[in-house]
Amino acid sequence: MVPSKIYRGGRKTPQVDPDEIVHHLQALHPRHPPSQVPGGAGSHLTAFSTPYASQRDIPKYRIPHDGAPADTVYEMLKDELDLDGRPNLNLASFVDTYLDDRARRLMAENMPKNLADNDEYPAMLAISHRCVSMLAHLWGVQKGEQAVGSPTVGSSEAVMLGGLAMKRRWQERRREKGLDALRPNILMGANAQVALLKFARYFDVEARVLPVSKESRYVLDPKRVREKVDENTIGVFVILGSTYTGHYEPVEEIARLLDDMQKEKGIDVPIHVDAASGGFVAPFTHVGTAGQKWNFELPRVVSINTSGHKYGLVTPGLGWIVWRDQSVLSRDLVFQLDYLGGTEESYTLNFSRPGAHVVVQYYNLIHLGFSGYREVAENCLANARVLSQSLEATGWYTCVSDIHRRRAAASGPARGKRSGGDDGKETEEDEEETSAAYHPGLPVVSFRLSDDFRARYPRVSQETISLLLRARQWIVPNYFLPPGENETEILRCVIRVNMSFDLLDRLVADVVEVTESLMRREEEEGKAEAKEEGRGRVDVLGLLREQHLRRKPMVKTGKGKERFRQVAEEAKEKVEETRGRMKEGIHRTVC
Ligand SMILES: Cc1ncc(COP(=O)(O)O)c(C=O)c1O
Numbered sequence: 001m002v003p004s005k006i007y008r009g010g011r012k013t014p015q016v017d018p019d020e021i022v023h024h025l026q027a028l029h030p031r032h033p034p035s036q037v038p039g040g041a042g043s044h045l046t047a048f049s050t051p052y053a054s055q056r057d058i059p060k061y062r063i064p065h066d067g068a069p070a071d072t073v074y075e076m077l078k079d080e081l082d083l084d085g086r087p088n089l090n091l092a093s094f095v096d097t098y099l100d101d102r103a104r105r106l107m108a109e110n111m112p113k114n115l116a117d118n119d120e121y122p123a124m125l126a127i128s129h130r131c132v133s134m135l136a137h138l139w140g141v142q143k144g145e146q147a148v149g150s151p152t153v154g155s156s157e158a159v160m161l162g163g164l165a166m167k168r169r170w171q172e173r174r175r176e177k178g179l180d181a182l183r184p185n186i187l188m189g190a191n192a193q194v195a196l197l198k199f200a201r202y203f204d205v206e207a208r209v210l211p212v213s214k215e216s217r218y219v220l221d222p223k224r225v226r227e228k229v230d231e232n233t234i235g236v237f238v239i240l241g242s243t244y245t246g247h248y249e250p251v252e253e254i255a256r257l258l259d260d261m262q263k264e265k266g267i268d269v270p271i272h273v274d275a276a277s278g279g280f281v282a283p284f285t286h287v288g289t290a291g292q293k294w295n296f297e298l299p300r301v302v303s304i305n306t307s308g309h310k311y312g313l314v315t316p317g318l319g320w321i322v323w324r325d326q327s328v329l330s331r332d333l334v335f336q337l338d339y340l341g342g343t344e345e346s347y348t349l350n351f352s353r354p355g356a357h358v359v360v361q362y363y364n365l366i367h368l369g370f371s372g373y374r375e376v377a378e379n380c381l382a383n384a385r386v387l388s389q390s391l392e393a394t395g396w397y398t399c400v401s402d403i404h405r406r407r408a409a410a411s412g413p414a415r416g417k418r419s420g421g422d423d424g425k426e427t428e429e430d431e432e433e434t435s436a437a438y439h440p441g442l443p444v445v446s447f448r449l450s451d452d453f454r455a456r457y458p459r460v461s462q463e464t465i466s467l468l469l470r471a472r473q474w475i476v477p478n479y480f481l482p483p484g485e486n487e488t489e490i491l492r493c494v495i496r497v498n499m500s501f502d503l504l505d506r507l508v509a510d511v512v513e514v515t516e517s518l519m520r521r522e523e524e525e526g527k528a529e530a531k532e533e534g535r536g537r538v539d540v541l542g543l544l545r546e547q548h549l550r551r552k553p554m555v556k557t558g559k560g561k562e563r564f565r566q567v568a569e570e571a572k573e574k575v576e577e578t579r580g581r582m583k584e585g586i587h588r589t590v591c
Helices: 018-028 070-081 101-109 122-138 155-176 194-202 222-228 251-265 356-393 451-456 462-471 501-550 552-557 560-590
Strands: 148-152 185-189 206-210 233-239 271-274 301-307 319-323 335-339 342-346 397-399 415-419 426-433 444-449 478-480 489-494
Touching (some): 122 356, 148 155, 148 356, 155 319, 356 397
Parallel strands (some): 185 233, 271 301
Antiparallel strands (some): 335 342, 397 444, 478 489
16 A cells, blocks of 8 residues: 555645655565665666566566556667667668658657548648659659559558559459459569569469569569460569569560550550659669650559658658559549548558658658759669679679669760759769669669689588678678579668768678688688598508508518508597697687
8 A cells, every 4th residue: 555645745845755655665566675776776666667677577478467667668678679680781671761850850740640630631631642743743644644642651552552453444344345354363573572472362363473584684574474464464563673683674665565465466454563662763863764664654554653661761651652544543442531521532451551751751852852862862873883893893792783784875974964853954063973874773782602702612601691791780681583593592782872882881891801701711611621531531541551561561470450450540540630620720710
């Protein structure tokens, strides 16, 4: 029971001694003796009252009966989360980890706003419409078309919506013609991100996953598309920026091929472009898609998605889907919501979702403008080129990505003037080389150990390189390329906005040091083994032969057997000695 004393004294001058209360309550709690914290720091009254109370388990799987002080829980969580990787050194992810101060402020101020509450947050809704409009124009929406779109929680939701719209449209057309709509299929490359496969499985569409090859640059091969399209194909997912290698898939080539198929067979197959990363990269870079069309300029492209939280430069929780025109979005997917006396349309999978992210997206679009996004994309590509070229300069690595390789014919300003706006007008001199001189793609460096290196150091594994880099805080994943090329393992670095040149310097130094340490280790192991093998085999056999020849007379005299045994013993000892030294050597190199 709490002593009545603590209620004495009224509101003005409470006659309360906090220490007394704490001690009293702790005494009532037999499993929780008074704090032993040095210096007599006051303690809280719960199972995990201080960060020092390490003898108590923190509830993990069932909600505790009583809560715990915010400060303590905060500290404990912070400590546990220290086990996570550092976001800015996480080169495995395309997802943005950086916000400037103003963006953070807007994020915090708008955090409580739910994007689903249109009535309550009309300004946010208007901002969201403006973002959709900007993206539709950035992606080449055509005159007379009425683009529609929506924010989503990421590209995954957006891809599902794009896929669903294609499925509904296909079903409606089939039914109009009196045909069955029972076996829809969708085409995608084996390099497709899991979200695309999820769409197929969750929405009962057969996924026709087409193998990739070195010749198709590890992305969707148009030839295979032609082979697999039929009357039940609801559409083709074409990826602008493969998650594996950053290569762009040939949207225009696939569109032309589908145009031909429509002429030949009367099958009209639309394209949804998954521009999760490329949607905020390709439109801004000088190289673009190297003159190839990829967006709404192609009539066959009905919808495009992107992740605002990748190169859109918003932290996780935002994607976008845009359809080129209302007519390609089945009315069956659109829900009418009453809104301020009017009607607002909803066609997302999620209802409630963060609104602050949309605000930050708009902030970025206005604050950076076309030229700001261009600078970010160009810087990322330039840094990715430096990393690629540095890796290849060692001779130990080969890049699977191509953005550092020069193109034969450059279309944009490879060097010199830089265009400053979406009107294409030149605004300033820039003597730096631009991406126009190089192959298009995402700022991604996918690399592997070179054939020469593998031949010389067959025991060095890429996985170990990834693990040793992790020990230095870098997160550089190592994984296999998609089916068709899945014998090849790649290490991959995604270069994002906060991968500064200085940091890149450190990364290159660390990759070199880690690789050298593995080379040294293999060399020392090799030497030690050679010694062991040499001593073990040559010494024993040589010794035996030598001794046998020398002692020939002994054999004759009948003492040969004994001498043979002695020589064998001597040889064995020498082998053991060598083996011991080898162990020591290995041990040292591991340290
Ligand atoms: C090509 C591609 N599509 C879809 C996705 C899924 O995007 P999100 O994580 O925004 O849901 C990714 C994620 O990396 C991706 O790279």
